Amino acid sequence: MRVSISSSLIKRFLNGDHAACARVITLIENNHRTADELISQIYSRTGKAHRIGITGPPGAGKSTLVQKLATLYRSENKKIAIIAVDPTSPFTGGAILGDRIRMSDLFTDSEVFIRSMASRGSVGGLALQTKSVCDVLDAFGKDVIFIETVGVGQVELDVAQLAHTTMVVLVPESGDSIQTMKAGLMEIADIFIINKSDRDGADRLGVSIEAMLDLKTDGLAWRPQVINTSAVQERGVEEVCGAIRYHWNFLNESGAIEDHLKENIQSEIIRFVDQIISEKIWHNDKSEKMMAKFIQEVMKGNITPKVAAKEIVKRANLLT
Amino acid sequence: MRVSISSSLIKRFLNGDHAACARVITLIENNHRTADELISQIYSRTGKAHRIGITGPPGAGKSTLVQKLATLYRSENKKIAIIAVDPTSPFTGGAILGDRIRMSDLFTDSEVFIRSMASRGSVGGLALQTKSVCDVLDAFGKDVIFIETVGVGQVELDVAQLAHTTMVVLVPESGDSIQTMKAGLMEIADIFIINKSDRDGADRLGVSIEAMLDLKTDGLAWRPQVINTSAVQERGVEEVCGAIRYHWNFLNESGAIEDHLKENIQSEIIRFVDQIISEKIWHNDKSEKMMAKFIQEVMKGNITPKVAAKEIVKRANLLT
Numbered sequence: 001m002r003v004s005i006s007s008s009l010i011k012r013f014l015n016g017d018h019a020a021c022a023r024v025i026t027l028i029e030n031n032h033r034t035a036d037e038l039i040s041q042i043y044s045r046t047g048k049a050h051r052i053g054i055t056g057p058p059g060a061g062k063s064t065l066v067q068k069l070a071t072l073y074r075s076e077n078k079k080i081a082i083i084a085v086d087p088t089s090p091f092t093g094g095a096i097l098g099d100r101i102r103m104s105d106l107f108t109d110s111e112v113f114i115r116s117m118a119s120r121g122s123v124g125g126l127a128l129q130t131k132s133v134c135d136v137l138d139a140f141g142k143d144v145i146f147i148e149t150v151g152v153g154q155v156e157l158d159v160a161q162l163a164h165t166t167m168v169v170l171v172p173e174s175g176d177s178i179q180t181m182k183a184g185l186m187e188i189a190d191i192f193i194i195n196k197s198d199r200d201g202a203d204r205l206g207v208s209i210e211a212m213l214d215l216k217t218d219g220l221a222w223r224p225q226v227i228n229t230s231a232v233q234e235r236g237v238e239e240v241c242g243a244i245r246y247h248w249n250f251l252n253e254s255g256a257i258e259d260h261l262k263e264n265i266q267s268e269i270i271r272f273v274d275q276i277i278s279e280k281i282w283h284n285d286k287s288e289k290m291m292a293k294f295i296q297e298v299m300k301g302n303i304t305p306k307v308a309a310k311e312i313v314k315r316a317n318l319l320t
Numbered sequence: 321m322r323v324s325i326s327s328s329l330i331k332r333f334l335n336g337d338h339a340a341c342a343r344v345i346t347l348i349e350n351n352h353r354t355a356d357e358l359i360s361q362i363y364s365r366t367g368k369a370h371r372i373g374i375t376g377p378p379g380a381g382k383s384t385l386v387q388k389l390a391t392l393y394r395s396e397n398k399k400i401a402i403i404a405v406d407p408t409s410p411f412t413g414g415a416i417l418g419d420r421i422r423m424s425d426l427f428t429d430s431e432v433f434i435r436s437m438a439s440r441g442s443v444g445g446l447a448l449q450t451k452s453v454c455d456v457l458d459a460f461g462k463d464v465i466f467i468e469t470v471g472v473g474q475v476e477l478d479v480a481q482l483a484h485t486t487m488v489v490l491v492p493e494s495g496d497s498i499q500t501m502k503a504g505l506m507e508i509a510d511i512f513i514i515n516k517s518d519r520d521g522a523d524r525l526g527v528s529i530e531a532m533l534d535l536k537t538d539g540l541a542w543r544p545q546v547i548n549t550s551a552v553q554e555r556g557v558e559e560v561c562g563a564i565r566y567h568w569n570f571l572n573e574s575g576a577i578e579d580h581l582k583e584n585i586q587s588e589i590i591r592f593v594d595q596i597i598s599e600k601i602w603h604n605d606k607s608e609k610m611m612a613k614f615i616q617e618v619m620k621g622n623i624t625p626k627v628a629a630k631e632i633v634k635r636a637n638l639l640t
Contacts, residue, residue, distance in 0.1 A: 036626055044621035265618045265625055266611060270602075272629030277597055280633075282590075291586060298585045301364035305585055306356055309592030313600075 006034050010041050013140065018110055021140045025115065028132050039132060045139035047261070049081075050248050053163030055149045055188075060169040061195040065231040065240070066146050070106055072241055078143040081113040082106075085130055085149045085159055113137060127158035128271045131264075134162060160188040161267060164260060165247045167240070169193045170209075172201035186212060189224050191243045197228035197236070221254055222247070281316045290315070326354050330361050333460065338430055341460045345435065348452050359452060365459035367581070369401075370568050373483030375469045375508075380489040381515040385551040385560070386466050390426055392561055398463040401433040402426075405450055405469045405479055433457060447478035448591045451584075454482060480508040481587060484580060485567045487560070489513045490529075492521030506532060509544050511563045517548035517556070541574055542567070601636045610635070 012020035024042075028035045054062050063084075070080045106112045117130060130147065137145050149159050160166045168189040192209050194202050209226050217223040225243045229236030251257040281287065294308040303311075332340035344362075348355045374382050383404075390400045426432045437450060450467065457465050469479050480486045488509035512529050514522050529546050537543045545563045549556030571577040601607065614628040623631075 036624075039626065040624050043624045261619065262615055265615050268625040269611070269614060269618075269628045269632065272626045273601060273632055274594070274598075276629055276633050278594075281593060291589065294589060295582055295585050298589075299581065304356075304360050304363045305588040306359065306592045308589050309596055312589065312593055313596050 006037055006041070010038065013042070016141065018113075021113065021136065025133055025136050028136060029117075029129060035132075039135065042136065042139035046135045047138065049134070049138040049142050049145050050165065050244075051134055051138075051145045051147060051163045052244060053147045053149070053160045053166040053188075054169060055160065055166065056169035056193075057171075057174060058150055060171050060174070061231050062148055062150075062169045065169060065193065065195060065229065065237070066148055067106060068231050068234055068237045069241060069244075070112060070144075070146065072237060073144055074106070074109060074112065079111045079141060080106075081137040081142045081145045082115070083130060083133060083137075083145065083147045084114075084116045085126065085147060113140075113142065127162070128268065128275065130159055131162055131268055157188060158267075162264065164251055164257065165190045165244055167191045167193055167244075169195050170205060171196045172199045172205055174205060186216065190222065190247050191240070192224055192226040193236075193240060194226065194228045195231055198230055198233075202228055221256070222250055281312065326357055326361070330358065333362070336461065338433075341433065341456065345453055345456050348456060349437075349449060355452075359455065362456065362459035366455045367458065369454075369458040369462050369465050370485065370564075371454055371458075371465045371467060371483045372564060373467045373469070373480045373486040373508075374489060375480060375486065376489035376513075377491075377494060378470055380491050380494070381551050382468055382470075382489050385489060385513065385515060385549065385557070386468055387426060388551050388554055388557045389561060389564075390432060390464075390466065392557060393464055394426070394429060394432065399431045399461060400426075401457040401462045401465045402435070403450060403453060403457075403465065403467045404436045405446065405467060433460075433462065447482070448588065448595065450479055451482055451588055477508060478587075482584065484571055484577065485510045485564055487511045487513055487564075489515050490525065491516045492519045492525055494525060506536065510542065510567050511560070512544055512546040513556075513560060514546065514548045515551055518550055518553075522548060541576070542570055601632065 009020055009023060013024055024038055027038060054066055056062055066082055070082060073080055107114065115133065117126070117133070134145055134147070147159055147163055166188050168186075168191070170192065172194065194205055194209075196202075206226055206228065213223060213226075225246075227236055227239050227243060229240060231237065251260065290312065294303075294312065297303050298305055298308055329340055329343060333344055344358055347358060374386055376382055386402055390402060393400055427434065435453065437446070437453070454465055454467070467479055467483055486508050488506075488511070490512065492514065514525055514529075516522075526546055526548065533543060533546075545566075547556055547559050547563060549560060551557065571580065610632065614623075614632065617623050618625055618628055
């Protein structure tokens with residue numbers, strides 16, 4: 001029974017049925033028992049879509065920019081997906097994207113797939129899930145997948161790693177904190193966007209980014225472009241599109257895209273190993289009781305947490 | 321030989337020798353082969369220090385506030401430690417704290433221990449390391465341990481969990497982004513500080529935090545205090561000190577401190593389990609070759625990353 005459900009779903013998926021695509025994603029997000037099989041069946045079709053990460057501080061205008069870019073790509077008849085990842089918030093679940101996009105024409109365009117994802121557990125789990133959803137959309141035939149995140153945390157760095165091209169969106173006011181930001185955002189950016197660039201400070205921010213790039217990119221094959229935009233006024237959006245295309249060509253011509261793919265597969269394997277082991281150790285009848293017992297022992301001062309951990313690993317027969 | 325080195329070091333540590341304390345911390349940070357034994361020998365002495373987390377956006381004045389608080393505690397003859405955790409930056413390694421503190425009188429006060437910590441690998445690793453350093457300082461007899469972090473990422477949430485009392489330091493300008501911030505920072509704060517409160521917007525920010533607390537803390541035993549400060553002008557610092565003391569009394573009288581301890585031990589055990597397993601799987605002669613082979617298989621489309629992960633777990637004989 002299980003196999004036949006999957007294979008009919010896969011057939012519809014491969015025929016370009018949007019509902020089947022959404023269903024596959026939901027099954028994978030929910031870690032349904034057919035999820036592994038679904039991924040296996042479509043995995044060989046992945047590797048064509050251009051995955052574009054967009055990150056930056058809250059309020060920088062990322063959603064608006066994505067919306068304008070997506071509209072531009074649609075006019076070239078490209079198939080688009082937009083994934084908004086909201087790691088810090090199990091509560092507000094994806095509100096960062098929803099409102100704006102839902103108001104636009106994109107929402108009714110069947111060639112634009114839109115999904116918000118919130119953290120349902122570990123940070124590593126979210127990166128895995130986002131990767132799987134990208135793979136499904138890639139296999140489904142999307143040409144461009146936007147992945148939007150907020151901020152500079154570990155999740156953003158993980159998600160940036162998924163993307164072929166990462167855009168960091170700043171506003172003129174970001175200048176004040178750019179020194180503290182640089183360690184996080186600066187290392188992941190392939191393209192810098194100074195959005196709302198009609199405001200004071202845009203030139204100064206541009207100069208300080210370029211100065212930093214002078215230091216950081218010396219000897220590197222790719223020097224990030226810095227582009228001024230006003231997404232609301234649709235200024236600079238075509239330039240951004242051009243820079244994205246230019247970076248994609250660079251990746252393909254330099255062979256960097258293969259290194260990117262290898263790194264990605266490696267991270268994904270490592271995360272899956274973590275997940276499999278964590279399930280074996282913590283998700284069984286005895287694990288809760290065992291943990292409670294060890295916590296008591298540590299509190300009594302009989303053992304340290306590390307000794308408890310060693311004992312737990314010893315007891316977990318991971319081969320069974 | 322190994323035991324005798326440790327036991328002489330431990331003896332000096334227990335006699336209050338500052339150099340021995342610094343040495344123990346360095347051995348633990350470097351994961352020296354004696355590290356586990358050192359922790360075992362001092363672990364039963366932990367549990368007395370008040371661990372205070374300070375987090376908030378860059379530029380909010382956290383370091384200055386910590387400096388003023390530490391000076392105040394020193395005037396009451398309390399023993400102090402300050403740990404600055406800088407997770408996002410393997411490059412700038414701890415610069416967030418260094419400069420300011422080094423200029424102050426605290427740096428020459430032997431009862432004030434100051435250490436910066438930067439990420440040397442995984443996020444979980446940093447949280448474990450910070451916890452261990454806290455334990456050492458606690459066992460050494462520090463009365464108050466400040467743990468300073470920047471931002472709202474996973475590391476900050478992990479570090480906040482280590483602290484008994486977490487202070488979130490904001491500035492009036494934070495008001496604009498408070499909606500997006502709330503999911504992260506708002507849930508961890510025991511005390512809100514509006515620093516640089518002579519600037520415009522402080523009152524408005526205070527009102528919006530209180531409004532949010534009205535929603536969030538309904539029915540909870542602890543409602544976070546909101547305090548206006550100007551750390552540079554030393555305004556409000558005594559009030560912060562009072563709020564910290566008040567929260568500490570609340571934790572002890574309500575029994576919440578025991579729950580806090582249990583949760584902490586649990587997280588620490590889980591992180592150590594991860595660490596032990598990760599070392600067994602990835603840090604051996606064959607692991608690099610094995611990974612390269614599986615990456616090739618995935619690239620050829622023969623298997624998915626999850627299937628590769630399952631195979632790796634199967635091969636890793638974790639019992640040996």
